[in-house]
Amino acid sequence: MAIQLEDRPQWHLPDVLEPGSPLPKIPCLCEPNNYDKEGFFDFPTRQGWFFDSEGSSGPQRINRDEVPSSAEKGAFLQSWLFFGMMYEVLRLLDVEVDLEDCVVRNQDGTRRCITTYPLRKTFANCIQRGKTRSRIPRGDALTNIAKILRRVDSTIRRYSDTLSPRSWRLSDALSLDTVLSILILGESLLNVTRLAMPPPENDQSILLGVGFFWARNPLEQRMRGSGWCISTTTMLHALLDASGLYYASRLRLSTHSVQQSHSNCTPQQCFANHVDESTYQTQHVEQCRGCEHISIDVEKVAEVIGQGKTPIVSINYLDADSDQPDIQLEVITSAPYVAISHVWAQGLGNARANSLPRCQLTKIKRMVSGIHPMSHMHSTSELGVWMDTLCIPVAPHLKPLRKLSIARLEETYRNADQILVVDKDLMSASCSASRIEKATRLLCSAWMRRLWTYQEAVVSNLHPNCEKLQLQFSDGPVTFHSLCVDPISSCHSEKAINSLLLALPLTGSVSFRLSTLSRALRYRTTSRQSDEAICLTAVLGHDISRVIATDNTGERMAIFYSFIDTVPAGIIFRNVPRLQIDGYRWAPLSFLQQTAQIAVAQGLDAPRDAHGVYVTFPALLFLSIGPPKNIGNHFVLGEDPENPTVHLASAGAKIGRTDEEWRRVVRGWEEFDRVVLGSGEIALILNPEPASPHALVSVLRKGPDGTRYCRFLCLAETSAVHAASLSVCGRVAIEKIDAGTTWCVG
Numbered sequence: 001m002a003i004q005l006e007d008r009p010q011w012h013l014p015d016v017l018e019p020g021s022p023l024p025k026i027p028c029l030c031e032p033n034n035y036d037k038e039g040f041f042d043f044p045t046r047q048g049w050f051f052d053s054e055g056s057s058g059p060q061r062i063n064r065d066e067v068p069s070s071a072e073k074g075a076f077l078q079s080w081l082f083f084g085m086m087y088e089v090l091r092l093l094d095v096e097v098d099l100e101d102c103v104v105r106n107q108d109g110t111r112r113c114i115t116t117y118p119l120r121k122t123f124a125n126c127i128q129r130g131k132t133r134s135r136i137p138r139g140d141a142l143t144n145i146a147k148i149l150r151r152v153d154s155t156i157r158r159y160s161d162t163l164s165p166r167s168w169r170l171s172d173a174l175s176l177d178t179v180l181s182i183l184i185l186g187e188s189l190l191n192v193t194r195l196a197m198p199p200p201e202n203d204q205s206i207l208l209g210v211g212f213f214w215a216r217n218p219l220e221q222r223m224r225g226s227g228w229c230i231s232t233t234t235m236l237h238a239l240l241d242a243s244g245l246y247y248a249s250r251l252r253l254s255t256h257s258v259q260q261s262h263s264n265c266t267p268q269q270c271f272a273n274h275v276d277e278s279t280y281q282t283q284h285v286e287q288c289r290g291c292e293h294i295s296i297d298v299e300k301v302a303e304v305i306g307q308g309k310t311p312i313v314s315i316n317y318l319d320a321d322s323d324q325p326d327i328q329l330e331v332i333t334s335a336p337y338v339a340i341s342h343v344w345a346q347g348l349g350n351a352r353a354n355s356l357p358r359c360q361l362t363k364i365k366r367m368v369s370g371i372h373p374m375s376h377m378h379s380t381s382e383l384g385v386w387m388d389t390l391c392i393p394v395a396p397h398l399k400p401l402r403k404l405s406i407a408r409l410e411e412t413y414r415n416a417d418q419i420l421v422v423d424k425d426l427m428s429a430s431c432s433a434s435r436i437e438k439a440t441r442l443l444c445s446a447w448m449r450r451l452w453t454y455q456e457a458v459v460s461n462l463h464p465n466c467e468k469l470q471l472q473f474s475d476g477p478v479t480f481h482s483l484c485v486d487p488i489s490s491c492h493s494e495k496a497i498n499s500l501l502l503a504l505p506l507t508g509s510v511s512f513r514l515s516t517l518s519r520a521l522r523y524r525t526t527s528r529q530s531d532e533a534i535c536l537t538a539v540l541g542h543d544i545s546r547v548i549a550t551d552n553t554g555e556r557m558a559i560f561y562s563f564i565d566t567v568p569a570g571i572i573f574r575n576v577p578r579l580q581i582d583g584y585r586w587a588p589l590s591f592l593q594q595t596a597q598i599a600v601a602q603g604l605d606a607p608r609d610a611h612g613v614y615v616t617f618p619a620l621l622f623l624s625i626g627p628p629k630n631i632g633n634h635f636v637l638g639e640d641p642e643n644p645t646v647h648l649a650s651a652g653a654k655i656g657r658t659d660e661e662w663r664r665v666v667r668g669w670e671e672f673d674r675v676v677l678g679s680g681e682i683a684l685i686l687n688p689e690p691a692s693p694h695a696l697v698s699v700l701r702k703g704p705d706g707t708r709y710c711r712f713l714c715l716a717e718t719s720a721v722h723a724a725s726l727s728v729c730g731r732v733a734i735e736k737i738d739a740g741t742t743w744c745v746g
């Protein structure tokens with residue numbers, strides 16, 4: 001029997017060094033050895049339970065005269081789904097566990113709580129055995145593990161994701177933490193299985209689709225209750241698994257607390273870090289009660305920029321022995337420097353002057369002195385500093401130089417010896433925290449959610465393995481690279497680390513890079529929408545000065561697209577707001593705050609020029625269009641107008657919950673009909689995925705090579721014709737155009 005010390009770790013997951021709350025105790029609702037080890041699937045029957053995983057009534061006694069209490073149901077479920085799953089999966093991995101090791105008991109032998117800590121060693125054993133075992137195919141074991149995990153997943157989902165008010169719910173018998181303990185154990189077992197039974201001996205495709213996919217994790221609700229931003233929890237839910245979300249929920253983050261309000265944020269967008277320059281306040285360090293601002297010599301900065309060079313700041317102590325030494329900022333050129341990458345909303349910016357409080361400069365000097373120059377040639381001297389707040393002139397009379405500095409940002413970061421990320425949530429933790437804690441913090445940080453910091457990070461990615469990117473923690477810097485090496489843990493899928501890597505663009509074709517960009521920017525925001533085109537252009541390494549020549553957001557985006565000669569062809573089918581500029585009506589207005597990734601790399605590439613993108617898909621050409629009975633009734637299409645086969649409708653919203661939402665839906669339908677009726681020669685370019693929307697275009701002209709030049713109108717959905725549609729819909733005669741035709745969508 002395991003008598004436990006109070007401070008013994010309870011979880012097999014890595015510890016959190018800076019937790020926001022104590023680890024919840026998972027109640028042990030049953031005697032662990034109630035699980036009889038006679039097989040997973042028949043366990044309910046052997047124990048006298050009937051549990052229909054497709055039904056809605058929850059666990060029942062086979063003997064209907066007995067009405068089980070919630071406590072009895074809870075004990076049965078934990079016995080089966082937690083202890084049973086653990087025992088059987090590990091047995092299939094050739095390891096026998098003593099289930100009694102997973103309970104913590106009081107002095108008198110009563111059960112206090114569950115512990116999964118001993119599994120750390122068990123998991124390591126499993127993987128070790130997997131490596132040394134002879135090469136016998138173990139397909140059966142893998143199939144059986146997959147079956148068990150699928151059953152646990154479907155049972156949990158059936159009885160917790162359900163929206164039906166009549167369905168029994170898992171929460172009637174198990175607390176959220178208890179359910180999470182099952183999910184997390186399941187994910188860990190899946191992870192260990194993958195590592196212990198690697199291909200080629202084992203066909204891991206058996207495990208495809210196995211996982212614990214909760215549509216709505218109640219943990220998100222709990223996190224929001226303690227101050228987390230809804231856009232962060234939504235992002236984490238999409239990027240991480242239950243273990244990753246649980247791990248994140250345990251972190252103490254100063255920017256996700258009840259002090260900083262995220263009450264106006266939406267699932268797509270966090271507004272807490274938006275900056276209003278007219279009210280912006282530079283902040284002092286936390287302990288400072290107020291100190292004076294120290295300015296840089298702005299004329300000297302201007303002179304250096306005017307010479308085409310990068311102004312670098314040397315922060316010098318005038319009286320190094322004093323407690324609060326005086327600081328002088330010196331502008332130098334051609335010295336190795338650290339470029340600081342920070343989130344303006346966290347107080348290190350200044351909208352009125354090129355100055356910072358002395359306390360902040362002292363802190364920056366201390367941080368920079370912790371960074372060793374990459375090149376040994378400079379190893380004795382301290383690195384200089386480049387920081388936008390000091391080095392980009394703000395004075396109105398220097399506006400041309402300001403624009404020039406912004407145009408050169410990419411170069412400034414590229415030429416830096418290193419880039420230092422300064423973010424409050426990283427700086428509130430020690431660099432001795434586990435790799436997964438540091439990675440999760442970074443993923444949740446404001447720094448990861450801003451547009452400008454993305455550009456700054458991308459430049460560092462050009463250097464092999466992001467070695468230039470340093471993250472500042474409370475007690476020193478850590479390289480980004482060190483978080484990403486060897487991302488294999490026996491008990492944690494480490495999806496946070498994967499997500500970090502995917503949030504940086506990868507090298508490849510232009511079209512591929514556009515896809516990675518769109519993935520990387522999904523969760524980012526900026527205070528000024530018109531900045532997006534600048535960053536995108538810089539990231540792809542094109543001439544920013546052409547973009548900043550105009551202030552119009554749409555025009556800037558069109559200029560950005562004008563640098564790209566290939567895009568993923570599927571982009572014309574994505575459901576996004578688009579530019580309203582001829583030649584660019586196919587182009588998404590923004591890559592930021594998207595519910596889905598808008599450019600997907602798989603599939604075909606499409607060339608692009610000033611006329612539009614050139615795609616080759618099959619299409620339906622509309623020969624004649626009859627109006628619907630009432631506007632909003634849409635259309636039916638067919639080669640024989642008497643027997644139409646396809647129903648065509650707008651791809652917008654289908655239902656509304658409130659009257660106002662309904663009115664908007666109907667307006668959308670009416671607008672769609674007007675577009676179809678009033679746009680001249682029309683064609684529907686067919687999406688290779690028939691269940692997804694197609695692109696409706698108006699054909700402008702046919703080129704000598706047969707290319708049809710057209711203008712993007714909107715997305716449209718098709719379905720089989722319903723008899724009721726025939727009397728109300730407008731009739732359209734069509735001609736099928738085969739896949740060989742090229743459409744230039746502009």
Ligand SMILES: [Zn+2]
Nearest residue numbers: 229262265270
């Ligand atoms: Zn927020």
Ligand SMILES: [Zn+2]
Nearest residue numbers: 284288291359
């Ligand atoms: Zn201060």
